[in-house]
Amino acid sequence: MPFNFDSIHSVEFGVCLDSETGEIYRIVPADQSVQTALKEMLEATHSQLFRDGETVSNFSPAEKYSSTERLRLVLDSELVAKHKTVFQSENLATDSHGLDEPARLVSYFAIFRDNAGAKLMGFRRAAQFKGVVKKNLIKFLDDTLKIVEDHLFKLDSDFDFLIYDDQILIWRPSGFIFTADMDEHIAACAATNVDQVAQGVTFVDFTRLKDFVSNHKLSMRLIAAIRSRDDLADISKRRLKAECKAAGLKIAERNGKLFPADGSEYGFLMLLDRRRYTVTLIDQQPETYEAPSRHAAPRAE
Amino acid sequence: MKSHKEAFQFLRLVMVLSSMAPLFLLWAVRGSSLVPNHYFIPGCLLAAITPTLALVLRIKKVKSKPVNDCQTKFVFKADDHKDHILVYLFATLLPFYTADLQSYREFGATVLALAFILFLFWHLNMHYMNLLFAFQGYRVFTVTPNPQDPHGSNTPFVILSKRTALPEGQTIDTYRLSDTVFIEK
Numbered sequence: 269m270p271f272n273f274d275s276i277h278s279v280e281f282g283v284c285l286d287s288e289t290g291e292i293y294r295i296v297p298a299d300q301s302v303q304t305a306l307k308e309m310l311e312a313t314h315s316q317l318f319r320d321g322e323t324v325s326n327f328s329p330a331e332k333y334s335s336t337e338r339l340r341l342v343l344d345s346e347l348v349a350k351h352k353t354v355f356q357s358e359n360l361a362t363d364s365h366g367l368d369e370p371a372r373l374v375s376y377f378a379i380f381r382d383n384a385g386a387k388l389m390g391f392r393r394a395a396q397f398k399g400v401v402k403k404n405l406i407k408f409l410d411d412t413l414k415i416v417e418d419h420l421f422k423l424d425s426d427f428d429f430l431i432y433d434d435q436i437l438i439w440r441p442s443g444f445i446f447t448a449d450m451d452e453h454i455a456a457c458a459a460t461n462v463d464q465v466a467q468g469v470t471f472v473d474f475t476r477l478k479d480f481v482s483n484h485k486l487s488m489r490l491i492a493a494i495r496s497r498d499d500l501a502d503i504s505k506r507r508l509k510a511e512c513k514a515a516g517l518k519i520a521e522r523n524g525k526l527f528p529a530d531g532s533e534y535g536f537l538m539l540l541d542r543r544r545y546t547v548t549l550i551d552q553q554p555e556t557y558e559a560p561s562r563h564a565a566p567r568a569e
Numbered sequence: 570m571k572s573h574k575e576a577f578q579f580l581r582l583v584m585v586l587s588s589m590a591p592l593f594l595l596w597a598v599r600g601s602s603l604v605p606n607h608y609f610i611p612g613c614l615l616a617a618i619t620p621t622l623a624l625v626l627r628i629k630k631v632k633s634k635p636v637n638d639c640q641t642k643f644v645f646k647a648d649d650h651k652d653h654i655l656v657y658l659f660a661t662l663l664p665f666y667t668a669d670l671q672s673y674r675e676f677g678a679t680v681l682a683l684a685f686i687l688f689l690f691w692h693l694n695m696h697y698m699n700l701l702f703a704f705q706g707y708r709v710f711t712v713t714p715n716p717q718d719p720h721g722s723n724t725p726f727v728i729l730s731k732r733t734a735l736p737e738g739q740t741i742d743t744y745r746l747s748d749t750v751f752i753e754k
Contacts, residue, residue, distance in 0.1 A: 278641055278742060293720045297576075297745060300637045358643030358740070359714045361722035362748045364576040381641055385740055 271432040273314060275383040279303035283366045283394075284374040284447070291374055293354060294363040305423050306378040310390055313426040313439050324437065325563065329454060330486075330493035330541055332560035333441035341436045346457065347492070348436055350448055355389055355431045367421055370394075375447045378427075390427035393443040451485070458488045461495040468500025469540075472508075473525035480533040490537040503540075514546045515539055516556050575694075577747045580627060584696035584747070585687050587620035588657070591700055592665050592683075601670040621701060628752065631744040638745045639754065642728060645715040647735035649708055657698045661686055697727045697750045707752070710735045728753060 281298035284291050298306075317324065317338050327339040329347060343352050367373070373394040380388040428443030429436055438444045445451070454461075458481050466474040481487045494500070509526065512519045517536055518529035528536035538544035538558055548554040575581075597613035600606055631638040665686075668679040690696065697709055707729040714721050728735060728743060730753040735741065743751035 278639055280640055295640065297638055297640075300635050303637065353719050357718050357720035358645075359712075359718070359721045359726070361724065362576070362640070362745065364748075379641070381740075 269384050269386055271380075271386040271388045272382040272384065273310075276307060276310075276380050277383050278379075278381045279306050280379040281306060281376070282360060282379065283376045284391075285366065285369070285372045286374055287372070293357070293360050293377075294366040295360045295379075296366040297362065297364050302423070306390070307380075309392075309423065309426050310378070310380060310388070310430070313390060313430060316426065317430075317437050317439055327436075327438055327441070327444075328493045328496070328541075329450060330489045330543065331562070334561075335442065336439055337441050339438040339441060341438065343431065343434045343436060345496070347450060347453065347496075348448060349453070351391075351431060351436065355387070375428075375443075386432070388430060388432035390430050391443070391447055392424050392427050393440075393446050451488075454488045454492045455485070458482055458491060461488075461491045464495045465491060465500060465540075468497075469503055471505045471525055473522065473527040476527060477533055477537070481537075484534065487534055487537055490534075490541050490543075494537065494540050497541075508539075511539055512536065514554065515544050516546070516554070517544075575748050580623070581694070581696045581747055582687070582691050583620045583623045584627075584699070585690040586616065587624045587701065588690065588696065588699045589661075589683070589687070590617040590621050592662050593617035595662075595666045596670070599666075599670070601676065603670065603673060603676055624699070624701065627746060628744070631746065631752075640743055640745055640751065641740050642712065642726070642743050642751060643715075643721075643740050644712055644728075644735045644737050645718075646713040647710045647728070647737055648713075649734065650711050651708075653695070653698060653709060654703065657695075694727075694747075694749045696747065697729065702729050706731050708732070724749065726751065 279298075280295055281302055282293060282295045284293050316336070322338050324338045324340045327341040327347075333339070341348055343355065375391050375393050377389055377391045380390070382388075426439060428440040428447070429438040431437075436444070459478060462474050462478045462481055466472070481491050505526065509519065512526075512528075512532075515535065517532040517539065519526050519532065519536070520529055521527075535544050535558075543559045543562060544556065545559065546554045546556045593613040593616040597610045597617070601609050604612075630636055665679065665683060668682075669675045670679060690698065702709070708731070710728045710730055711725050712728055712735070713725045714723055716723060726749045728741060728751050729746075730741070732753070742754040744754060745751055
């Protein structure tokens with residue numbers, strides 16, 4: 269049953285902490301005032317994600333995003349395997365001292381449940397909290413400014429991303445990528461991703477590309493994005509050759525299989541992820557561009 | 570990172586003391602030739618009532634609107650531990666009740682033994698063992714978490730519920746009395 273934002277009946281607050289054994293998740297008991305603040309954060313995030321007239325796009329690991337976006341990722345995606353296990357976990361340990369060591373804080377989160385028992389989690393990278401502790405806060409007490417020496421936790425105005433209804437909705441991509449350990453995951457899966465893409469695009473020899481990708485961080489992200497496409501098998505060999513030529517990429521063919529020449533590997537991957545394109549508005553002067561950030565544009569038929 | 574310290578160290582001790590309230594009441598009725606009644610009886614009553622009052626206040630507080638200290642718990646496996654009450658009755662209350670309080674050495678030995686029992690109850694998180702809960706109709710369920718859950722706690726916890734059985738595989742809304750004892754909403 270879909271999560272009902274109008275009937276939230278319980279809110280729990282938690283933290284993700286760094287430890288010798290990896291990240292651990294703890295519930296920190298919070299009173300009603302904190303629960304109300306967390307609800308306000310949820311409302312703010314939800315209303316920003318679904319503002320009238322704005323569309324929610326699919327997240328792509330190769331895309332360069334601005335600080336706030338409206339993105340979606342299904343919870344079954346390999347990119348969010350870590351968050352899926354956290355979301356499915358129950359009975360997280362309670363630790364009322366969970367905020368005693370702010371340097372260990374990776375992120376904080378809230379667990380919301382509606383009247384029907386459906387669950388939603390909101391996560392936020394804990395950048396502000398560390399900053400607040402380092403700076404020491406000044407606060408108005410009577411009519412003079414004083415240094416507040418106690419540790420203070422400052423909640424943000426919204427979450428980086430929400431998990432509910434088998435999906436992740438991302439408002440702040442940088443916070444999401446950081447807490448998801450996406451770069452580490454993509455690096456670990458790079459070789460597998462190349463093999464998967466090779467199964468989809470059978471007329472390309474990915475043997476050399478595999479070595480290239482394993483040493484090139486941006487290419488790892490590109491190959492992860494290409495792998496997530498569901499139209500790999502529809503790519504035409506003839507069209508690919510033509511697009512490579514138009515985009516100024518050198519490719520060779522051996523035993524009926526294409527492969528990019530030295531120096532053209534990254535461009536080839538960019539082309540496969542629709543991020544390298546050529547515009548020829550002046551005769552004989554093709555202009556080739558790369559698009560680290562792009563979105564589909566409507567075509568006038 | 571330091572292993573996390575359980576909350577409410579003192580409150581848990583108070584709750585353990587509260588679980589001994591029936592013993593203090595029985596002692597108040599029996600009396601002792603060593604301590605005059607006008608000291609012994611009020612002392613026993615104080616030992617019985619004060620911790621129980623603190624427990625009642627804690628329950629009221631977690632349920633109050635400004636605090637609302639609630640958690641949703643997933644019941645992976647639940648056991649109704651009636652036997653704990655029997656252990657409590659026969660292993661602690663009855664032997665202490667029958668203890669001889671008529672000589673200083675016996676009295677001292679009994680108080681020392683009681684201190685050991687209190688420490689053990691506190692240390693083993695058995696502060697849920699309280700006749701007050703039984704009078705209110707609560708049963709004691711020990712919930713064992715899913716051992717396959719990579720992030721969930723693997724420490725069993727107690728849910729006090731008025732149900733006859735806890736539904737396994739479902740979630741239950743609770744108030745937190747301590748980090749290991751929860752009372753169903």
